[in-house]
Structure formats: structure tokens, C-alpha cells
Amino acid sequence: MRWKAFAGCLALLGLTLTAAPAAAHGHDPGRVVLGARDGWAAAxxxxxxxxxxxxxxxHTVxxxxxxxxxLAAHPGAPKIVYVRGTIEGNVDAHDRPVSCEGxxxxxxxxxxxxxxxxxxxWGRNPxxxxxxxxRARSQANQAAQVVLDVGPNTTxxxxxxxxxxxxxLRVTGDNVILRNLRFADAHDCFPQWDPLDGADGNWNSEYDNVDLVGATHVWVDHNEFSDGGNTAxxxxxxxxxxxxDGLLDIVAGSDLVTVSYNRLHDHDKTMLIGNTDKPTYDxxxxxxxxxxxxxxxxGQRAPRVRYGQVHVYDNLYVVRDPAAYTYSLGVGVESRIYAENNFFRLPAGLPLGTLVHYWKGTALHATGTLVAAGAQWPRPVDLLAEYNAANDPDLGSDVGWTPTLVDRLDPAWAVPAVVLTGAGPGR
Structure with a gap:
């Protein structure tokens, strides 16, 4: 059965499964709170x-x-910011557009x-x-306009x-909720050339759509993240x-975060959890x-993890262009990823051992995975076994913890219908 037909069948079967858990916890969107068992942010x-x-x-903005x-008003006091329409970041103090040259x-x-x-x-020298x-001064000029801090007790x-x-949006405080927003094209006008990044050097940029920096108790729910079509x-x-850079990065000792029912698409380096191999913060x-x-x-980092206990469940991964794909789950230093009931839709012939990537980690728990490759019917896949068969060193299966804060664990076969009808703004 072709994927379109299969997805249609799942949508019919999944209509009774597509609940948005947040709806049970409030009606005014600004007053909605996270459910008592909905992931680490509920701890x-x-x-x-x-x-x-x-x-x-x-506030309405x-x-x-x-x-x-x-965002700057009454620091620390609970605040709700309702966003309406399109807000452009590359503007001056009077909201007039500013080009990169500006x-x-x-x-x-x-x-x-x-x-x-x-x-x-120049050679391979910094x-x-x-x-x-x-260039660094130019980048700082842009950052002063496009980076906005989100402090504590904010929705x-x-x-x-x-x-x-x-x-x-740079989240730096405790107790923050971001919901139902579309984040598009946080672009850096002044990328830096790094001759030492990889074998041939790379261009590196500065901005993520959302950046959690030392933030705690954060719920990121029903949003959309992309490059906004700015890909050429x-x-x-x-x-x-x-x-x-990233779409949603969680770094610098951030903790107790739930990321639910979002759409992240058409991007390369998607989600970094932990930005250094050194244990200073994390x-x-x-x-x-x-x-x-x-x-x-x-392309990659969905997510890439260092240190953290990260529960990755009931997510839908769709890959159409194998040339633009590197991996999904990045197993970094001392990471403890507990992955279950995820669904992968892949092109025929994509090696299953590439779904996981080694970044100096030692273990991965991965159970309940379903993979639909090409026109094939979905089948169970042992991600850890596929990785170990194709790569060295092997990863172990014991990550040392078992998640307990789970609002609802759907079977992997239901994930496409639940996610396609339930994830993203306004759903």
C-alpha cells in the first residue's frame, strides 16, 4: 500500500486519538498550564x-x-504576551525594515x-x-534587534x-510557555568562516528561532519552526x-523542558540539547x-544530545531527500536518550544504521520503532541493533533511567495520524 493511502487509513483510525492534552488544563490560551504528567517540565x-x-x-503585540x-515589563512578575499577525525582527527602533547592509x-x-x-x-588558520x-561588530548590530530575551513566569x-x-526568542528564565507560534527564518546576515570546522571548513551562523539558555521549566507546544523558505x-x-543555525536549541544548563506537538521542517541542524562536551553547566x-x-x-539533530536524560517518544520523522539527510538521533557525551514508539517514513534504500549517529555517547534505549521505507508497509525496527551492525563502537542499551512523566503514550502505528492532525499552530 502506498504511503498516501496508508496515512489516510491511519487518519481515519486516529481521529479519536488526536487530543491536544493542553486543552484540558485551561480555555483562555494565555492561562493554559502544562499537565501534571506531561514530560520533564511537569517535574x-x-x-x-x-x-x-x-x-x-x-499584553497584545x-x-x-x-x-x-x-517581554521587558515588570521583570519576574507573571505576564502573558499575546502575539497577533506577523512580527518582523529585522527592523529599527521604529519598526522600519532594515536590510543586511543596514x-x-x-x-x-x-x-x-x-x-x-x-x-x-589564508590556509587552515583561525x-x-x-x-x-x-564582521563580528556587524553581527552584534543585527543581534541587538533580532534577539529578544524571555524572562521568568512568562507565556x-x-x-x-x-x-x-x-x-x-532567547529564553533565560524559569517557568516559561511558548505556544501556537510560527517561527520562521532567524537568519544571520554575517556568517563566520571557520577553516577548522570539518575537513574543508564551514560557514557558521549565530541565531536559532528559539534558544533556551540556562532556562528551566519550559513548555514549547504546538509551534512551527522552519527557515521560512530562505534555503537557496x-x-x-x-x-x-x-x-x-538551529531551530530550537536547549543549552547552557537548561533543564526540565517539554517540547510537544510542534512541526519542525526544512532545516539542517534542528535541535541541539547541550552545546559543549565539557561538563561545566550540564x-x-x-x-x-x-x-x-x-x-x-x-538534515540532522532531531535531537543531538549531550548529558541529558531525554525522553523521545511518539514523534514522526519524514525523510524524502536522502542527499540532504545525515541522521536523526545524535548520541553525545554522557547522553541518556530513552526513545520509544517513534515512526520513521524513509525513502527506499536509506540505510537504517544512519538514523542514529555517534557523538561520543555510550548508550541508547530505543524500542517500539516503526519504519516505512519506500512503498513498504511499516515494520518494527531495532534502531540500536541496526546502528551497531553498521558502526563501531557499539552502543549499549542501558541508559540508567526509565521515564515516569508521560501524559499519554500512543502506539507507534498511530503516530502518523496523531501527529499530522495534531501538531503545529492552531491544532
Whole structure:
């Protein structure tokens, strides 16, 4: 049976399964709180965001300046920020559009940068000097406008439909909820060339759509993350001029996070949980739950994990272009990924051993996986066995913990219908 027919059958079978758990916990979208067993963000004090906000701390915003002001108001007090329409991040203080050239430092231009750091003459040395310093100043100019901090006890949610375009929400506080938003094209106008990144060097960018930095008790629910169609970039030095970083990164000692019912699509480096192999911030933290998310046309990092106890269940992975795909689950240093009941839709011939990637980790729990390859009917797959058969060193199966905070565990066969009808804004 072809995939379209199979998905249609599952949709019919899954109509009674497609509940959005949050709906049971509130009606006003700004007052919704996380369920008592809905993943790691439900641990200890739970996650309520700005549900207790007083009337004076409830804001409706339609432009960047209003969003920045609302997020900065009454630090620490519960607040609700309703977002309406499209908010553009690449603007000035009066919300007038600013081009990349408008953010550029007087000492920077791309042709001069390309000439200065051409590997044929610069070699494999870290970039330095006046042009690199000017690039960094240019990047700082853009960051001052496009990166907005989200502090504690805050809910950011949509009224109607809304898109945050070219913006990064940097969550730094405790007790934050982000729901029903569309995040698109957090692009860096000034990527840095790193000759030492990989065998041939790479272009690296600065911004994620959402960045959790030392944040705790965060619920990211029913959102959409993508590059907003901004995918056609030139090639310099034989490498793509990459203007995007991650879609949703969870780093720097962030902890107790639930990521549920989101759509993450058409991107390369998707979700990084833990951004360093050094244990400075992260030992005993980075506890994250990912459930009922759609990862479609994703190159890698879905997620890539260091240190954390990460529960990955009931997610749908769709890969159409094998040339743009690297892996899904990244097993990093001291990571303890507990994956169950996930569904993979793959092109025929994609080696199953590539679904997991070794990043110096030692163990992976992976059970209940179903894979539909090409026109084949879905079949159970032991991800750990497939990885170990194709790669060295082998990974063990004991991650040292078993998840207990589970709101609802669906069978893997139901995941396509549940996720396709339930994940994303307004669903």
C-alpha cells in the first residue's frame, strides 16, 4: 500500500486519538498550564508560565517594539504576551525594515571578507584581523534587534495566527510557555568562516528561532519552526553560505523542558540539547521530553544530545531527500536518550544504521520503532541493533533511567495520524 493511502487509513483510525492534552488544563490560551504528567517540565513545581498574570501584565503585540517592551515589563512578575499577525525582527527602533547592509559595520563587506580569508591564501588558520572584527561588530548590530530575551513566569501565545519572522526568542528564565507560534527564518546576515570546522571548513551562523539558555521549566507546544523558505544560498570556498543555525536549541544548563506537538521542517541542524562536551553547566541537567512532534525534511539533530536524560517518544520523522539527510538521533557525551514508539517514513534504500549517529555517547534505549521505507508497509525496527551492525563502537542499551512523566503514550502505528492532525499552530 502506498504511503498516501496508508496515512489516510491511519487518519481515519486516529481521529479519536488526536487530543491536544493542553486543552484540558485551561480555555483562555494565555492561562493554559502544562499537565501534571506531561514530560520533564511537569517535574517539581510544574510549568504555569504567566497564567497568574494580573490584568496590567497582559499584553497584545503586533510589532517588534511592542513585543520587546512587553517581554521587558515588570521583570519576574507573571505576564502573558499575546502575539497577533506577523512580527518582523529585522527592523529599527521604529519598526522600519532594515536590510543586511543596514546592519553592516563600515569596515565590513562580503567581497573583501571572501578575498581575505580564501583558503587558497589564508590556509587552515583561525580567521582574525580587521575584517573579522568588523564582521563580528556587524553581527552584534543585527543581534541587538533580532534577539529578544524571555524572562521568568512568562507565556507567549498567539491570538488568531501569528509569525515571528527573523527573530530569536532567547529564553533565560524559569517557568516559561511558548505556544501556537510560527517561527520562521532567524537568519544571520554575517556568517563566520571557520577553516577548522570539518575537513574543508564551514560557514557558521549565530541565531536559532528559539534558544533556551540556562532556562528551566519550559513548555514549547504546538509551534512551527522552519527557515521560512530562505534555503537557496550561494557556495563560497566550496561550502554552502549557511545563514541559519538551529531551530530550537536547549543549552547552557537548561533543564526540565517539554517540547510537544510542534512541526519542525526544512532545516539542517534542528535541535541541539547541550552545546559543549565539557561538563561545566550540564551534568544532572538537560532533562527534556520530546513527544508528538513532526520532524520533516530535517538534515540532522532531531535531537543531538549531550548529558541529558531525554525522553523521545511518539514523534514522526519524514525523510524524502536522502542527499540532504545525515541522521536523526545524535548520541553525545554522557547522553541518556530513552526513545520509544517513534515512526520513521524513509525513502527506499536509506540505510537504517544512519538514523542514529555517534557523538561520543555510550548508550541508547530505543524500542517500539516503526519504519516505512519506500512503498513498504511499516515494520518494527531495532534502531540500536541496526546502528551497531553498521558502526563501531557499539552502543549499549542501558541508559540508567526509565521515564515516569508521560501524559499519554500512543502506539507507534498511530503516530502518523496523531501527529499530522495534531501538531503545529492552531491544532
Amino acid at each position: 517539581t513545581t510544574g510549568t504555569t508560565g504567566g497564567a497568574a498574570a494580573a490584568p496590567g501584565d497582559v 503586533t510589532r517588534r517594539s511592542e513585543l520587546a517592551a512587553a 546592519f553592516a559595520d563600515p569596515g565590513y563587506n562580503l567581497p573583501a571578507y571572501l578575498a581575505a580569508y580564501d583558503p587558497a591564501t 580567521v582574525s584581523g580587521p575584517l573579522e572584527e568588523a 507567549v501565545v498567539v491570538l488568531g495566527a501569528a509569525t515571528l519572522h527573523g527573530l530569536t 544560498q550561494p557556495t563560497y570556498y566550496g561550502r554552502k553560505y549557511e545563514v541559519h 551534568v544532572g541537567k538537560l532533562r527534556v521530553t520530546l513527544h508528538h512532534n513532526l520532524f520533516s525534511e530535517i
